[in-house]
Amino acid sequence: MHTASVQQNILEELDRELAVTRQVLECVPTDHFDYQPHPKSMKLGQLSSHIVNLLKFKQLFIEGSERDFLDTSAPKPPPSPTSSEELLARFDQFSADLRQALHDSSDEKLGETFQLRRGEQVLMDRPKGAALRIMGLNHSIHHRGQLTVYLRLLDIPVPGVYGPSADAMGGF
Structure with a gap:
């Protein structure tokens, strides 16, 4: 075996x-980018952009060994997309870049340590593969879940994520 x-x-x-994630992002309409369900919530466009930028x-x-949130020389995320088309184009590019980086890696490299820091404070110290799953994939899945709630509140049909959605089944 x-x-x-x-x-x-x-x-x-x-x-x-x-x-x-791409199926969910395809549902995000440009004309609702400013929608904000609560004052403490991100706007729809910001949340969608965050999900895409998390790919980088x-x-x-x-590809790296650490990220220090206090490092002012670290690359900043690009400006938020201003349209659904731009959002999806960035998603496709960042997805391809991430897939290529993972394809070019190896089990040995994914076993190396990655540190997430704020100056001297270590926020995370894990093997790269675990960091990718825990702080990468799980983080994105969390925000994608938020995004589906935004869509529901806007009465936009929600695609199935881990099975058919109520929309795909014709409601409950």
Whole structure:
């Protein structure tokens, strides 16, 4: 029996989550980018952009060894997209970049340590593969869940994520 490598397992999981995330992002209409369900919530456009920009953050887990949030020389996220088309184009590019970085990696490299810091304070110290799953994929899945709630509140049909949605089933 052949066991898949850590790299192969993460790539398979990533491909599944990217496909579902793209389906959800395809539902985000440009004319509702300013929608904010609560004063403490991000606007729809900000949340969607954050989900997309997290793809670059995940790539850092694979290619780098650390990220210090106090490092002012670190690359800043690009400006938020101003349209659904721009959002999806960035998603496609960042997804391809992340997939390539993971493809170019190995189980050995994914076992190396990645540190997330705020100056001297260590926020996370994990193997890259674990960091990618915990702070990368899980973080994105959390925000994608928020995004589906925004869509529901706007009465926009929500695609199925881990099975059919109420919209796909014709409601309850």
